Amino acid sequence: MGTSTGTSVDYGSFTVTNDRLRLRNLTSNAYSAVNSVTQSVWHVGVIAKNGTSVNAWNDDKNIINTTGDHLDWAVTSGFSIGSANYSGRSFQGEVAELILYSEAINSAKRIIIENYLAAKYGLTxxxxxxxxxxxxxxxxxxxxxxxxxxxxxxxxxxxxxxxxxxxxxxxxxxxxxxxxxxxxxxxxxxxxxxxxxxxxxxxxxxxxxxxxxxxxxxxxxxxxxxxxxxxxxxxxxxxxxxxxxxxxxxxxxxxxxxxxxxxxxxxxxxxxxxxxxxxxxxxxxxxxxxxxxxxxxPVELTSLNVYTADNDVVVQWATASERNNDFFTVERSADGTAFEEVASIAGAQNSNVKHNYTLTDYEPFTGLSYYRLKQTDLDGKTEFLGLRSVTVEKTATQAYPNPLTGTELFVPVQSVSSSYLVTIGTISGEELYRGYYADANERRVLAVHLSQRPVPGIYLLQVYTSNSVYRQKLIVE
The missing domain is CATH 2.60.220 (Chondroitinase Ac; Chain A, domain 3)
Incomplete structure (x- = not known):
């Protein structure tokens, strides 16, 4: 529905449902021209007031041309279509689109607006x-x-x-x-x-x-x-x-x-x-x-999804087309600011068909973390195509207490007899603690004693063995 307003507008009530405009008038409406509008059929309607002149069009047919105050702005009672002062003159139906103008539009503009609405909603x-x-x-x-x-x-x-x-x-x-x-x-x-x-x-x-x-x-x-x-x-x-x-x-x-x-x-x-x-x-x-x-x-990204699967994080994306696309890089972050590379995957270079990509992070951060997708052209130019967050639920192997409030940290591990390297550092890569452990106690827990507690913030805990590494986001309060 298009609406043009000169000094003010006030029209009765309306609801937004379905996908087209339906004019359905009461039989008691005082305007016989309005009563002639076909009910339960979609229409393009325009109502305009310029000074005291009031006009209304239905599918570009002028159905009201009069003067008076049938349209006014009711600040205290809200916006309405129709007359709130006379029974039987309010709008009853469904509105798909409402366009308001702060001035009275001229005839050329009105015709163009009506053609826009008619094309969009399949009307004549x-x-x-x-x-x-x-x-x-x-x-x-x-x-x-x-x-x-x-x-x-x-x-x-x-x-x-x-x-x-x-x-x-x-x-x-x-x-x-x-x-x-x-x-x-x-x-x-x-x-x-x-x-x-x-x-x-x-x-x-x-x-x-x-x-x-x-x-x-x-x-x-x-x-x-x-x-x-x-x-x-x-x-x-x-x-x-x-x-x-x-x-x-x-x-x-x-x-x-x-x-x-x-x-x-x-x-x-x-x-x-x-x-x-x-x-x-x-x-x-x-x-x-x-x-x-x-x-x-260049690259047209149609989807980017990040989700968890068996404590891993899966990153999936799709492109509808690619132009000079060399490769994609998936990056992760514990705080949404400092990112590190997870892995890269080759792009299609030049393509007009849909391509689907999947990359799995087998060593994600525990808790809330962030993933973003970077695209690199054949000439080395880069562009970031999207950012998503994901939460990896806490498991039995998570270090505790987390948040850390003291200087003692306990790190569950998989074996009593393995050797471990434990490091704690900032998200940006500065190492604050490094300790070597020949074995764990009988409960398969490493007791890490810090000389002093780091300043409050978000840190990265990493536990290395000869063939694996475990990473976890560590919060210090």
Whole structure:
């Protein structure tokens, strides 16, 4: 549901359930036009107040056009849809999405908002259903946004929506002309290396498509436009490597097209192609790189899970695509600050298919600890892809007392006759205690006597034998 507000808004009650908007009005509602709304069917609704003028649209059909104070802001009683002062005029139904504006939106903005909602929820508008790339067989219905003009007083010429793409500055936007786009929800990674033209090594899996039409669906030309892409968190970008691909012959392929070059950096990881005139009605476009080594738009991590199994810690992760990925490293920490390497595992280097990875830490810390995944490119560049915590339950072999409050520590071991090396150090690696023990007592416990208790903090206790090592986080209070 889209809602525009001038000075104030107050509407009756609503609940959020299911995934679409349902208008279901009481038979006693005073507005016969509202009563004509089909009940138990999903709709796109817009309610606007500008001064004393009140308008409401159902699927872009104007059903209320009046003046008065039917909409007001009830600060003390909360937000509501409908009238709280007259029985039978409150909203009854389900709302999937509510959009509030602090100003009265113009007609061009309202039409674009309605097309966004209609595409997202699979609905058909009564009029101005100008975006058709969400229809069956197309399905470019994700993060729809657009620019357009109804007349000289109703213009919207700069839009981004919730995606990384912003389009603005049309040079020839006339009356009753719209330029609306959405994408296929493909991956924001340059993982397609087959459907690319000469001069391009890889392109995004995400593809956008445009409806450039009038209210009747006739193709129009809004002139050239500027395209801006926010590439934050997508790795190193060399501006000259970026290419814009447009499917100008509308055959669904990019391999037979000529890349558009000339990208510029606007700062803050925003990159722009200005004065683009190649994109027309129904055309697809996407972003690509001409050098996958310099501008990889890299590893796409789809999952990272850490869990315990028989006192071991298992780290599992999966990638949907990888670009120039040399290897992964699993690191652990007792405090979430100082990390040490557990082990490394080779990556797939370049791949467009899913890969699953598993690495087991057979000597984890006891209690709460932290694991993170580091990825290293073929050129040595590194990136941390995720951090997880895990708790290994205390077992019979855990040293005690823990937390340590004195200078005496008891360490259970597996054998009476083995020789042991016991060390206590800081998480960063500074050793504070080292002791050698020829054997344990009859209860298989080493009695460790410290000359002085360490300052309060978190330490690492390690017990070595000839063929194994036991590690435990030790807390000193």
């Amino acid at each position: 508008l009564s009029t101005y259903d100008v975006y058709d790339e969400d229809n069956a067989g197309s399905d470019f219905d994700y993060e729809v946004a657009g620019i357009g003009r109804v007349d000289a007083s109703n213009i919207h010429n700069d839009a981004q929506g919730t995606s990384i793409l912003r389009i603005l500055n049309p040079t020839d936007l006339g009356n009753d002309e719209f330029f609306i786009w959405g994408h296929n929800n493909g991956t924001l990674q340059a993982n397609n290396t087959t459907d690319v033209p000469s001069g391009v090594t890889a392109r995004f899996g995400r593809v956008w498509r445009v409806s450039e039409v009038s209210s009747s669906g006739t193709a129009v030309d809004v002139g050239s436009v500027d395209l801006q892409f926010d590439l934050s968190n997508l790795g190193t970008v060399v501006t000259t490597d970026l290419k814009l691909l447009v499917d100008t012959n509308n055959d669904g392929l990019f391999a037979d097209e000529t890349p558009i070059t000339g990208a510029i950096s606007l700062g803050s990881n925003i990159y722009a192609f200005t004065g683009v005139s190649a994109i027309g009605n129904n055309m697809r476009f996407t972003l690509a790189t001409g050098n996958s080594v310099q501008t990889p738009l």
